[in-house]
Amino acid sequence: MPRPPKGVTIADVAARAGVSLSTVSRALNGNTTVDPALAERVRTAAADLQYTASPLARSLVLGRTQTIAVVVPDLGNPTFQAILRGLSRAAAADGYHVLIADSAESVDEERILAVETRRRADGVILCAPRMPQDELDALVSGLGPVVLVNRSAGPGIPSVRADYRAALAAELAHLYDHGHRRFVYLSGIARSVANAARLEAIAAFRAQHPEADVAELPGGVDFDSGAAAADAVLESGATAALAFNDLVAMGLLSTVQAKGCRVPDDLSIMGFDDIPFARYTTPPLTTAAVPAAELGARAWTAMRGLLEGDEPAPPVALRPELAVRGSSGPAH
Amino acid sequence: MPRPPKGVTIADVAARAGVSLSTVSRALNGNTTVDPALAERVRTAAADLQYTASPLARSLVLGRTQTIAVVVPDLGNPTFQAILRGLSRAAAADGYHVLIADSAESVDEERILAVETRRRADGVILCAPRMPQDELDALVSGLGPVVLVNRSAGPGIPSVRADYRAALAAELAHLYDHGHRRFVYLSGIARSVANAARLEAIAAFRAQHPEADVAELPGGVDFDSGAAAADAVLESGATAALAFNDLVAMGLLSTVQAKGCRVPDDLSIMGFDDIPFARYTTPPLTTAAVPAAELGARAWTAMRGLLEGDEPAPPVALRPELAVRGSSGPAH
DNA sequence: CTGTTAGCGCCTTCAC
DNA sequence: GTGAAGGCGCTAACAG
Numbered sequence: 001m002p003r004p005p006k007g008v009t010i011a012d013v014a015a016r017a018g019v020s021l022s023t024v025s026r027a028l029n030g031n032t033t034v035d036p037a038l039a040e041r042v043r044t045a046a047a048d049l050q051y052t053a054s055p056l057a058r059s060l061v062l063g064r065t066q067t068i069a070v071v072v073p074d075l076g077n078p079t080f081q082a083i084l085r086g087l088s089r090a091a092a093a094d095g096y097h098v099l100i101a102d103s104a105e106s107v108d109e110e111r112i113l114a115v116e117t118r119r120r121a122d123g124v125i126l127c128a129p130r131m132p133q134d135e136l137d138a139l140v141s142g143l144g145p146v147v148l149v150n151r152s153a154g155p156g157i158p159s160v161r162a163d164y165r166a167a168l169a170a171e172l173a174h175l176y177d178h179g180h181r182r183f184v185y186l187s188g189i190a191r192s193v194a195n196a197a198r199l200e201a202i203a204a205f206r207a208q209h210p211e212a213d214v215a216e217l218p219g220g221v222d223f224d225s226g227a228a229a230a231d232a233v234l235e236s237g238a239t240a241a242l243a244f245n246d247l248v249a250m251g252l253l254s255t256v257q258a259k260g261c262r263v264p265d266d267l268s269i270m271g272f273d274d275i276p277f278a279r280y281t282t283p284p285l286t287t288a289a290v291p292a293a294e295l296g297a298r299a300w301t302a303m304r305g306l307l308e309g310d311e312p313a314p315p316v317a318l319r320p321e322l323a324v325r326g327s328s329g330p331a332h
Numbered sequence: 333m334p335r336p337p338k339g340v341t342i343a344d345v346a347a348r349a350g351v352s353l354s355t356v357s358r359a360l361n362g363n364t365t366v367d368p369a370l371a372e373r374v375r376t377a378a379a380d381l382q383y384t385a386s387p388l389a390r391s392l393v394l395g396r397t398q399t400i401a402v403v404v405p406d407l408g409n410p411t412f413q414a415i416l417r418g419l420s421r422a423a424a425a426d427g428y429h430v431l432i433a434d435s436a437e438s439v440d441e442e443r444i445l446a447v448e449t450r451r452r453a454d455g456v457i458l459c460a461p462r463m464p465q466d467e468l469d470a471l472v473s474g475l476g477p478v479v480l481v482n483r484s485a486g487p488g489i490p491s492v493r494a495d496y497r498a499a500l501a502a503e504l505a506h507l508y509d510h511g512h513r514r515f516v517y518l519s520g521i522a523r524s525v526a527n528a529a530r531l532e533a534i535a536a537f538r539a540q541h542p543e544a545d546v547a548e549l550p551g552g553v554d555f556d557s558g559a560a561a562a563d564a565v566l567e568s569g570a571t572a573a574l575a576f577n578d579l580v581a582m583g584l585l586s587t588v589q590a591k592g593c594r595v596p597d598d599l600s601i602m603g604f605d606d607i608p609f610a611r612y613t614t615p616p617l618t619t620a621a622v623p624a625a626e627l628g629a630r631a632w633t634a635m636r637g638l639l640e641g642d643e644p645a646p647p648v649a650l651r652p653e654l655a656v657r658g659s660s661g662p663a664h
Numbered sequence: 665c666t667g668t669t670a671g672c673g674c675c676t677t678c679a680c
Numbered sequence: 681g682t683g684a685a686g687g688c689g690c691t692a693a694c695a696g
Contacts, residue, residue, distance in 0.1 A: 034666085
């Protein structure tokens with residue numbers, strides 16, 4: 001029902017209203033002043049025919065698609081889902097559509113998809129955590145309107161990110177204040193910027209608290225990596241474990257408990273991200289709440305600015321808030 | 333780097349190769365037989381100029397966009413995320429792009445978005461669990477290629493769904509076989525088809541086992557609704573609770589345990605969906621594993637068939653598999 | 665204020 | 681096999 005019967009074009013409307021194509025175009029776009037009587041005739045004709053201008057034809061002539069592309073490494077990752085959600089709703093509120101592309105964690109695909117989707121959209125919002133900096137720089141340089149999520153690349157490119165460094169620093173400080181002196185950090189992907197930021201925070205912490213001991217344990221990004229690290233964590237003698245993200249923390253939490261370790265009495269565990277289920281573990285997971293949906297919304301805001309010809313927005317760094325829950329407590 | 337400097341058009345390629353526009357078009361599309369030598373010249377010219385045909389112009393003249401639209405009620409819902417993920421990857425494998433639209437749980441928006449995105453895409457895949465059947469029928473009738481997820485609407489409209497009825501029946505049977513006779517079902521949204529399917533399964537179960545008692549408790553779809561139902565469940569005297577979905581089950585699980593109820597000894601709890609975290613609760617949640625990603629992939633397959641002019645694919649109903657984990661056990 | 669004329673960039677009959 | 685011309689549906693100069 002709600003669709004134009006076959007292919008009603010602007011010419012049909014013009015014919016029915018007894019005016020020219022341009023008049024229809026103008027009346028419908030409220031562009032130039034059109035005689036109110038004619039405008040009305042056009043509008044009713046359009047309504048009768050259920051006419052809507054073809055977005056394709058419009059895009060071609062206007063040079064803009066009212067669409068933005070979003071490239072993410074994995075649609076299955078809760079963080080990107082939240083970003084996408086915030087982004088999508090913010091863009092929709094401004095009448096923009098969202099084209100998504102899942103690179104399946106492949107850097108090559110990320111590059112290809114960015115270029116390809118760019119041609120169907122007015123700009124691209126890029127989440128490319130693993131792409132080497134030089135490749136990223138090269139990519140964005142020729143891409144037109146780009147907003148980076150959790151990355152940066154030169155002053156002209158807006159970037160929204162979560163301040164991982166500050167967040168991990170807050171976690172460490174919180175634990176330190178509660179008497180913890182021996183920590184273990186389960187690192188994520190070694191070469192990611194997100195991991196680098198965590199390491200910076202750790203380095204600063206070590207400098208500030210020479211008596212504290214922060215061990216690093218290589219790991220992955222998922223539940224299983226956390227589970228796999230359980231023995232090593234327990235053997236380390238640490239009283240507190242900081243995981244690269246909530247999934248890792250949950251894997252660790254679940255596994256150490258199964259081995260008889262009491263959380264938080266024997267071991268405090270902190271995650272990172274505050275994915276929806278973090279509050280539902282037993283005990284609920286203490287974590288740094290990354291405002292992913294807001295990150296997405298901010299990414300859109302920056303993109304909209306670019307599209308409207310504003311100066312590139314300054315980088316925004318959202319400070320994750322510490323969500324203290326049951327998985328962390330004082331050291332014993 | 334990887335982008336055409338400004339706006340390289342087919343004419344530029346033609347000029348550089350010393351041929352006509354048509355030849356370029358043909359050579360690049362491998363359409364008609366083109367002199368191999370010329371074709372090669374065209375290809376190198378195109379490569380030199382980094383030329384790629386404008387998808388917009390192509391879409392306009394060809395009448396297809398190589399894009400499909402997906403309308404979901406909430407991008408934040410793990411089930412739709414999984415569907416989207418499977419869909420997106422399957423479509424990408426066939427060279428199609430995905431335009432997403434989040435209706436924010438609004439039926440009105442669903443309708444509007446479906447119509448609107450349809451014009452920018454070759455077809456739309458619709459997840460509209462709450463839309464009344466008559467509205468749905470009216471909507472799809474004029475929409476062109478449509479595939480429905482977890483809904484159906486007439487023989488011409490392909491539909492992929494999870495067989496919720498069979499799945500809940502399997503859950504009930506499993507519990508019954510383990511000695512349970514008093515059940516409580518936490519219903520989801522009353523008017524949803526997904527809930528109706530569950531109720532059918534319950535009705536059949538009651539008919540088959542008159543001695544069993546299945547109480548219904550009205551509820552919602554999220555963790556909090558499950559938590560809120562905890563007291564009522566405990567007071568009901570049931571030995572097994574079946575939740576509308578995993579979120580509800582997790583809320584219930586967490587809350588009854590906090591009240592001292594032992595799971596599964598005092599109460600067996602079963603969820604529905606098998607969202608990624610279901611296996612990570614304590615104890616791990618028994619649930620019916622809805623193959624959401626495959627549902628998405630199948631939706632794409634059906635859509636591709638439509639796009640290629642095949643007969644509408646017959647409805648597919650994927651039978652969720654029972655994932656028996658720690659939250660369920662024999663009745664005591 | 666309105667109609668006519670060019671394109672936007674591409675593909676596809678038509679003649680050659 | 682190749683080029684020239686027309687048109688996909690629409691908007692933006694131009695006249696009038």
